[in-house]
Amino acid sequence: MPRSEEVTTEIISAPAPGPIREAVAARMDPPSVRWALIATCFGFLGLFLLLPLAAVFVNALGKGVEVYLRALTDPEALSAIRLTLLTAGIAVPLNLVFGIAAAWSIARFDFAGKRVLITLIDVPFSVSPVISGMVFVLLFGAQGLFGRWLIDHGIRIVFAVPGLILATTFVTFPYIARELIPTLQALGSEEEEAALTLGASGWRTFFRVTLPNIKWSLLYGVILCNARAMGEFGAVSVVSGRIRGLTNTMPLYIEILYNDYQFSAAFAVASLLTILALVTLIAKGIVEWKSEAEVPEIYKVPAEEQP
């Protein structure tokens, strides 16, 4: 076959740049294998992703646009939407400040126990949502650690809005820090050191040098954190006490509607959260594309190193 000559000259050193590599890769597998794999991929993702996605909107709009809009403008639906926005509106900024502080200390300084700290930040990811909610019931519930004291002082945390916010904050705790730490590490501190030696204050350096450099991964972290905060179900389910109209976020309201056999209404509210999920995915795509386009020249592979 004539291909061997041209190929061998191209693949002596790796990794070869994109288009050539793809051409080589595509020629490796016989068409039958290639099409079988592509068909499997479409089949699996179609069954598990596309079909559920379509089903949300078909079920939501199945009884007409009027029913759909009425379900969304129901006072209870509106109060669930408001509570969801409030919860995310408090949990996300809290975790944003934490994410910046954690990334600054981990990516800019060397200290003992850094690995342990990184692992601890990840802990909420590996805790079941139900357990995440439960710990706040153990702390602030009627029979919890501070339960007596709270009752005596007439403060409600669990089965009330503060509990929802705490549980949501716990569940979304690592998102922004995890995005920022690798970005800051990859950037290096030369620019900040330069700003400082030129006389800029610490805060000025942060706002003028650091923040512009990390803005895309910051935004990405906020988007992910927000999506999880608005969609969290298990943890808030434990701390909500399911008081109608008072402690229902959108996911909890969906559960109530669904268990009441109000399927169209449940899917109508679900469709809003699905749109949020799709917007999150699109925003993720845009941010990835933007941050790739904005990689400073020095971080790109020099042209002469490419074969």
Add this chain to the structure above:
Amino acid sequence: MALRLKKQSVLPGFGLAMGWTLFYLCLIVLIPLSTIFMKSASLGWGGFWRVISSPRALASFRLSLGASLIAAAINGFFGLVVAWVLVRYRFPGRRLLDGLVDLPFALPTAVAGIVLTTLYSQNGWIGSQLAKIGIKVSYTPLGIVVALTFIGLPFVVRTIQPVLQVMDVGVEEAAASLGAGLWQTFRRVILPELLPAWITGITLAFARSLGEYGSVVFIAGNMPMRTEITPLLIMIKLDQFDYAGASAIALAFLIVSFSLLLFVNLMQRRQDVAQALR
């Protein structure tokens, strides 16, 4: 003290940033989590063991572990195929599929729960077809596997993709030119390179499935001893104000989750070392 633990740096703000990080970490994560240990300790060893080894708890452990394992295995196989296709081939719709892989991360679990239950119930789009051949999915353990497969779907794909992207195609080409067949090349050349990332992805999917609650409670039917997953059992014990019992089961569950986290960390460190040596 801080000076000895920390190397000197010209950058400011270590005290403030580190102080806030530790304070917030303790306040939101560590102190709340420690209550589980305290509450289960109040039971003593005997009491703890009695709760953990009760038939209902054991049945829930078996179901949660078994269903998560099957779901992780399904994702292990299809995730590999999906990652391979998305990295190696160019076809219309590729970017769309690639973007959609993250849907289970972004879609609230309650939404996933009701839509999967509806799809697989006996008059749903898929359920009605399966009912013809006598397979029932919603409200059975099979339904739990379906929900957990959906939840764990992105993990294997997203851990394998970057490894495949930087993999040296030349080695495969060399293997092929030396007469290796397709399967042999895959098993001897590609698989060894992919293995750490593959295992990491499967473990992550497994760990995520273990704790999953939202999508499962809708599709499972929640019958004690048969379709009651461990997170649901914790929830039920909390509703009955059996805080100590709930903590004991949660603690057993946390130990499994943290072991998995530790395992993944070790795998990743080994992978980093292997890459540094190359």
